[in-house]
Each structure stands twice: as structure tokens, then as C-alpha cells.
Amino acid sequence: MGGLREVADPFVAPGPTGVAIRTGLKGLAGQDVMALRLVGGQMGSLASRDLKARCAAGLAHDSDQWAQRKRALTGQSSSRWAGSVTKATHDQWALARRGQLAHIQNLQAGVDMITGRLSLPVGAKGCKGSPGGYRSRREWFAKSRRLRLLEDRLERERADREAGRVRVVRGGRKLLRNRHNLQAAQMSEAKWRVRWEAERWFLRADGESGKRYGNETIRVSPDGEVSIKLPAPLAGLANRPHGRYVLACRVGFRHRGEQWADRVAANRAVAYRIQYDVERDRWYLTASWQTPPVRAVPLEAVRSGGLVGVDTNADHLAAWHLDIHGNPVGAPRRFDYDLTGCASHRDAQARHALIRLLHWAKRYGAAIAIEDLNFQAEKTREKHGRRKRFRRLISGMPVSRLRGRLVSMAAELGITVVSVDPAYTSRWGAQHWQKSLTGKRRKTTRHHAAAVAIGRRALGHPIRRRTAPPPHDRSDRAGHRTVQAASGIPGREETRPRVPGPRTRSVGAGRGAKAGDQCAHNRLGHTAEHESWHQDSLPLSH
Structure with a gap:
């Protein structure tokens, strides 16, 4: 076994840096559902507009453009709503950039694999870890055409990455494609429309420490009262002073509820997100916050x-x-x-x-x-x-x-x-x-x-073990081969080197140090047999 790649050292995995808990909004009145839909649709349209501006800026985006985007949204919502929208769209653009890089790496891996297999003869067998050549001339030709297709895609993706262009679909590209094949997706057009609009709503607000209950836009009190700061065009729907709308239901968090209550009581930042599940026809509230590392x-x-x-x-x-x-x-x-x-x-x-x-x-x-x-x-x-x-x-x-x-x-x-x-x-x-x-x-x-x-x-111990020694009187009397290599010895995970010569301590015939010295043996035709032989005189006894 050869050609082993280098094994990285183990490490302690870093812990989580945030917490997210969810609960259901049960008992919503009809007016509450209408208000949530209107707020989600209004902020969703602003988020789509801001995402378009962020994608158009590309790599030239800076803090001044960020402030300009936020000012453009503040007049139709509020400063805090605008801050949440701009941060969410920037994160979405960054996620698209990471996905673009992963797609480029995947295309490059495909190009390298096809190029390597095309260079091998048709029907050539592969070795461990790498495939061989293609099985037939027909498959070889089809893969050569696919290679040109992947190279064209790779060139376009690289050009888009250098220019800072990304392609993002608010609501999900998979759901968008389902619109063109509703029968395969087992959805009607009306059902798809409801799901598409729900996915494009924007009902999330970042927390802010020092403010009341840790959030000024979507506020949840310790007793479970949920209130929303309405955008400026929807201020007429408010049922509380200062343009706020209070939902008829009360919420409570079963999981980590004590931690959430402590943060809310101390006015520490808590971010909230309201989502609508079309399949279950239910509304959910998610609370999240950062934790110290x-x-x-x-x-x-x-x-x-x-x-x-x-x-x-x-x-x-x-x-x-x-x-x-x-x-x-x-x-x-x-x-x-x-x-x-x-x-x-x-x-x-x-x-x-x-x-x-x-x-x-x-x-x-x-x-x-x-x-x-x-x-x-x-x-x-x-x-x-x-x-x-x-x-x-x-x-x-x-x-x-x-x-x-x-x-x-x-x-x-x-x-x-x-x-x-x-x-x-x-x-x-x-x-x-x-x-x-x-x-x-x-x-x-x-x-x-x-x-x-x-x-x-x-x-820190080696995985591979030495093979067990043979029984006695067959080799080296159960020698050293069961000894483990210490953790500090370099190359302990590699294969054992092949030592030339006999595997045992007993030397076979013709393999010793005097194997080439014919004078040390009594063989037919040896020079010692052609010499004259003299017997010494025996002493005479008296």
C-alpha cells in the first residue's frame, strides 16, 4: 500500500455561537392574520428591491452604498426595519457568493476527472482511488462532448465571480422551477402561488441591547405579548399607540424558556422571525440570540x-x-x-x-x-x-x-x-x-x-497494528512485531518498509556472509579435493 495522503491532526470542535428556539402562534384572530400578511408583503417587496440593488453593486459595494440603501428603505418602513432588510440581503448575497465558489470547484473537479479519464486508453482499468478509462468509444465520445459543456460553464462562472455577479432567487430556485411543472410537483397553481408569496415575505427583526425587551421592531414581553412596529404605509392598522400592532395570542417557549426570559428581563438583544407554514396552515415565531464562545x-x-x-x-x-x-x-x-x-x-x-x-x-x-x-x-x-x-x-x-x-x-x-x-x-x-x-x-x-x-x-494512537508473530520454532521466537509505534515517531501511520534479505534470524543455505566463499565448503570439484593429501606420522608406542 503506497501513496497515502497526509493525515491531519485531530482537533476539538468549536462550540455553538448562537441559540434559536421556536414556538407556535396559536389563537390568531382574522385581523391578526391579515396584518401579518400585509406587513410581510410590504417588507418582502422592499427586500426584493434592496437585493436587486445589492447584487447590482457587486464587489464595488462599500459602507456609503450600504447607508444609501438603508436611507432608501427607511421612508417606506422605519430605520430598524431598513437595517434588518439591508443586513439580510447582504447575508444572502454573501451566501450566494459562497455557493458560487463551491459550484466552480465542483465544475473544476468534473473537468479534471473527465480529462484524466479521456487521456487513458478505452477500457483501461483504474487503480484504487482513481477510475480508469471509459468502457467504449461511444462513452468516450459522449464524455468528450460533456467536457466541452463543463468547460463553457466553468468559464462563465469564473467570469461572473470576477465581476461580482451572483444569481439569487428570493423564495428559492427549486420552488420557482416547480411553477413550470406543477403536475410533477403535485401542486395546483393556487397552492403554488400561496407558497411562493409566503416564502418571499419578510418578517424578521434584529435585536438591540438596551431597548425594551431587547427588540423594538418585533417585541415579546415576559408574559408572552407579541407586538409589531408597523411600517409607515401600514400605520393605519395599529391597535396600540406609536404605530404598534399587538397580536391577540400569547406565546411561551418550552425549550430554553428560562434563558429567553432572563434575556428579555435584562433588555438584552433577541432577534425574532415570524414564518407561515403553508402545509400546516400555522404561524411560528422563532427567537434567536448570540452566546459567548x-x-x-x-x-x-x-x-x-x-x-x-x-x-x-x-x-x-x-x-x-x-x-x-x-x-x-x-x-x-x-x-x-x-x-x-x-x-x-x-x-x-x-x-x-x-x-x-x-x-x-x-x-x-x-x-x-x-x-x-x-x-x-x-x-x-x-x-x-x-x-x-x-x-x-x-x-x-x-x-x-x-x-x-x-x-x-x-x-x-x-x-x-x-x-x-x-x-x-x-x-x-x-x-x-x-x-x-x-x-x-x-x-x-x-x-x-x-x-x-x-x-x-x-x-493519538496509531490505527494499524503490527501483525502477530508466528509460533515458536518457525521464525524469530515471537519477536518485536506486536510493538506499537509511539505517537511522536514520524511516519507511524505509513506502510512498513520492506527490509531486503531473509525475514528470520536463521540464515538459509547460500545466503550467509560466506555464501560466495567456495573454499569454506567441501563440494565436488572444489580445489581442496585436488590437493595432495598427506597423513602425519603416527607416534610409535614403546
């Missing part, structure tokens, strides 16, 4: 109590507890989840699996080691074009969502998360640990062996 625990302190290695798979989490020396302790665990169905069901399944994993790890007082996975480069159609099932498998693994959920949920329980490089963990785990951990009463899976490999890498 959690001080990272040194990696050596995390290792002192052992770790729980976790291998992420498409339908379950495989975990195994390891002690400080990297030895598996107890029985492995499997936490299943089902990622089929709607987004809320998938999210609930992931959270349920993670909370069971965290409670199990907390029982041992151990940290959690997880792979820092990223399948963006592995999901390319050019690399796994015929392996559609494998592409769907890795595309369905919610690695980023699971990692984000795990870090935020672990911070609440005081559990540290260690991220490790995923290189060769599955391969080496199955090669060196699956068979040795399998017994008559326990069958170790490949995924649990990978969990052991992940935990050992997080602890």
Missing part, C-alpha cells in the same frame, strides 16, 4: 478520560467506548435513524439518535470523536457516474447537519466533541480491528471497527 478544552485534557468513537453511516451511528490507551471497552452500540420522509421527520430522527448517543457517552464521562466528513468532492457524477446507488447513499448522509446538531447538543450536556481526519478509518479499522474484536458471542461489524479506528486516532 465556549472556551475550548485542551486536547490532552479531553484524552485523559477516554473517548467514544462514532462512525457516521447512512442509517445509523456506530459507536464504541475506548479507554485512554485506545482499547475498546464494553460492547459496541448502534443508534439507528430513518432519513426518509419530510424534512421535519428526518430532523427529528437525527436528534433522537444523537440524544441517545450523548446520554450513553455522558454515562462514561467521555468525549465524542467523530469524522470531519465532506462528500462534496466524492459526489461528482464524473467519478461515480454508473454507481448511482453509491451516489445516492453518500448524498443522503446528513454529515454537516449531524455534526452541527451534535456540537450544539453536546455543549448543553458539557460533552466535548473531537473532529478527526476520516482518511483510511474504515479500511484500516476493518483490516486491523474487525477480526480481532469478533468472538463467539459478538460479531463486530465493519462500522464498529471504523469507530474504534476513529477513537484511536482522536486519542
